[in-house]
Amino acid sequence: xxxxxxxxxxxxxxxxxxxxxxxxxxxxxxxxxxxxxxxxxxxxxxxxxxxxxxxxxxxxxxxxxxxxxxxxxxxxxxxxxxxxxxxxxxxxxxxxxxxxxxxxxxxxxxxxxxxxxxxxxxxxxxxxxxxxxxxxxxxxxxxxxxxxxxxxxxxxxxxxxxxxxxxxxxxxxxxxxxxxxxxxxxxxxxxxxxxxxxxxxxxxxxxxxxxxxxxxxxxxxxxxxxxxxxxxxxxxxxxxxxxxxxxxxxxxxxxxxxxxxxxxxxxxxxxxxxxxxxxxxxxxxxxxxxxxxxxxxxxx
Amino acid sequence: xxxxxxxxxxxxxxxxxxxxxxxxxxxxxxxxxxxxxxxxxxxxxxxxxxxxxxxxxxxxxxxxxxxxxxxxxxxxxxxxxxxxxxxxxxxxxxxxxxxxxxxxxxxxxxxxxxxxxxxxxxxxxxxxxxxxxxxxxxxxxxxxxxxxxxxxxxxxxxxxxxxxxxxxxxxxxxxxxxxxxxxxxxxxxxxxxxxxxxxxxxxxxxxxxxxxxxxxxxxxxxxxxxxxxxxxxxxxxxxxxxxxxxxxxxxxxxxxxxxxxxxxxxxxxxxxxxxxxxxxxxxxxxxxxxxxxxxxxxxx
Numbered sequence: 001x002x003x004x005x006x007x008x009x010x011x012x013x014x015x016x017x018x019x020x021x022x023x024x025x026x027x028x029x030x031x032x033x034x035x036x037x038x039x040x041x042x043x044x045x046x047x048x049x050x051x052x053x054x055x056x057x058x059x060x061x062x063x064x065x066x067x068x069x070x071x072x073x074x075x076x077x078x079x080x081x082x083x084x085x086x087x088x089x090x091x092x093x094x095x096x097x098x099x100x101x102x103x104x105x106x107x108x109x110x111x112x113x114x115x116x117x118x119x120x121x122x123x124x125x126x127x128x129x130x131x132x133x134x135x136x137x138x139x140x141x142x143x144x145x146x147x148x149x150x151x152x153x154x155x156x157x158x159x160x161x162x163x164x165x166x167x168x169x170x171x172x173x174x175x176x177x178x179x180x181x182x183x184x185x186x187x188x189x190x191x192x193x194x195x196x197x198x199x200x201x202x203x204x205x206x207x208x209x210x211x212x213x214x215x216x217x218x219x220x221x222x223x224x225x226x227x228x229x230x231x232x233x234x235x236x237x238x239x240x241x242x243x244x245x246x247x248x249x250x251x252x253x254x255x256x257x258x259x260x261x262x263x264x265x266x267x268x269x270x271x272x273x274x275x276x277x278x279x280x281x282x283x284x285x286x287x288x289x290x291x292x293x294x295x296x297x298x299x300x
Numbered sequence: 301x302x303x304x305x306x307x308x309x310x311x312x313x314x315x316x317x318x319x320x321x322x323x324x325x326x327x328x329x330x331x332x333x334x335x336x337x338x339x340x341x342x343x344x345x346x347x348x349x350x351x352x353x354x355x356x357x358x359x360x361x362x363x364x365x366x367x368x369x370x371x372x373x374x375x376x377x378x379x380x381x382x383x384x385x386x387x388x389x390x391x392x393x394x395x396x397x398x399x400x401x402x403x404x405x406x407x408x409x410x411x412x413x414x415x416x417x418x419x420x421x422x423x424x425x426x427x428x429x430x431x432x433x434x435x436x437x438x439x440x441x442x443x444x445x446x447x448x449x450x451x452x453x454x455x456x457x458x459x460x461x462x463x464x465x466x467x468x469x470x471x472x473x474x475x476x477x478x479x480x481x482x483x484x485x486x487x488x489x490x491x492x493x494x495x496x497x498x499x500x501x502x503x504x505x506x507x508x509x510x511x512x513x514x515x516x517x518x519x520x521x522x523x524x525x526x527x528x529x530x531x532x533x534x535x536x537x538x539x540x541x542x543x544x545x546x547x548x549x550x551x552x553x554x555x556x557x558x559x560x561x562x563x564x565x566x567x568x569x570x571x572x573x574x575x576x577x578x579x580x581x582x583x584x585x586x587x588x589x590x591x592x593x594x595x596x597x598x599x600x
């Protein structure tokens with residue numbers, strides 16, 4: 001079934017201990033849509049500047065992503081972000097953030113998107129996320145991502161959003177910040193009291209778990225031996241997760257548990273290359289093969 | 301089948317952010333044997349001083365542990381260790397280490413122990429561990445634990461030990477130190493090149509995995525909401541793991557995978573109390589019940 005993905009597109013400059021990329025394709029919705037594409041044909045909503053390259057629009061369209069919801073502001077510049085990773089991958093330094101056209105991002109869903117049954121609100125200001133969600137007529141299952149910045153400076157908007165979405169996906173640091181609980185199980189329980197019916201908690205290389213009414217499922221990360229660039233891994237996790245859920249067409253506990261493995265697989269492809277260099281070349285067969293590998297590793 | 305457990309017994313003084321204990325029962329073999337007891341009747345080998353309390357010997361014996369291999373040096377003092385945990389649990393400061401009778405620990409297995417089919421060499425000097433292992437006539441499956449100190453100061457002895465044991469169990473920090481590999485999958489692969497046929501890598505609150513020929517299984521930790529004292533968790537993991545393996549009587553991949561869950565269960569009981577205050581009160585029914593809970597959390 002239909003999946004709408006709303007969020008950012010960006011040009012990222014990333015430096016690791018081994019290599020670097022300048023102005024590579026990035027952004028929360030971009031990563032999510034690329035990861036979801038093998039499962040569904042995601043409908044992208046985002047904004048870019050006049051500098052956004054035709055080849056990148058084509059790359060996303062060729063992947064099966066509907067680009068009708070991409071707004072291009074000719075006189076503006078695309079959102080740019082720069083980051084550097086420490087050799088252990090655990091510390092990331094943001095070197096710059098140029099919001100550019102993102103500053104006035106006012107998401108407008110094309111009419112054809114309004115019947116989307118599944119909605120993923122990739123990381124963006126919670127007020128923007130809520131505005132996008134309100135344009136969907138009857139979402140069966142909506143999930144939002146967020147980040148420490150919004151927890152810090154836009155908590156009332158985030159609180160309002162949490163009353164409206166079915167699920168919240170966040171990482172360990174964000175969960176602790178949002179709830180004040182250091183223990184992640186307790187933090188997840190607290191998130192459920194704030195509105196969402198399910199919470200997906202990502203722990204990077206240590207895996208992820210999902211909790212909700214009658215639902216608790218935990219799994220380790222896929223064992224990637226050679227990490228190239230972790231940028232976008234969380235967004236790709238969400239993409240694999242939501243893409244699979246949309247492809248099944250329901251959000252039952254069984255579907256959500258399997259979706260956790262598909263998200264894990266997507267994240268593992270993501271970190272094996274800079275930007276979408278690896279994951280954009282992986283199709284459903286690759287996903288299914290790695291799903292089986294992961295299933296073998298976590299199954300008694 | 302029979303399980304021999306060789307290692308230390310201690311009196312620990314532990315301080316956490318919430319509470320503390322002075323001279324509480326501790327030591328690698330003590331924790332391991334207590335955790336293994338619901339599965340098998342472990343045969344303990346260790347040394348204590350004249351100050352070791354009768355009530356503690358009785359506690360261990362009442363748990364079903366064979367104490368015939370306990371050497372008591374009347375004129376000596378029991379090994380003592382003191383530690384303090386930071387509020388986040390991730391940092392542990394050793395406040396003191398008094399080896400006492402451990403300094404001259406020369407393990408002697410009672411004759412009745414020599415037919416042990418399963419052997420766990422809990423953390424001790426690798427030369428001591430090897431000496432104990434050599435007294436077992438025909439072990440079907442032997443596993444050794446170690447620590448950063450021995451990797452640092454007794455590497456030749458540890459190398460020799462690794463040629464003799466079937467399995468090595470170690471935590472993430474130790475695996476990185478032993479192999480020089482930061483990536484834990486690669487570190488585990490390197491350990492397998494050093495001798496052991498299987499390696500069990502513990503990641504504390506992030507779970508554990510096991511690797512060997514045709515074997516790779518990974519699982520998250522049991523979600524304990526209220527950690528009281530993590531001391532001994534790794535030893536109890538090993539105890540639950542080896543106790544279960546010994547109770548089944550083989551070390552097939554299927555048994556080892558299930559043993560990882562039993563180890564996880566034992567570790568979770570351990571951290572819910574100081575010393576053995578919690579785990580010593582848990583029987584096989586409690587273990588089996590929590591095994592089912594854990595299985596539900598990790599099963600698709």
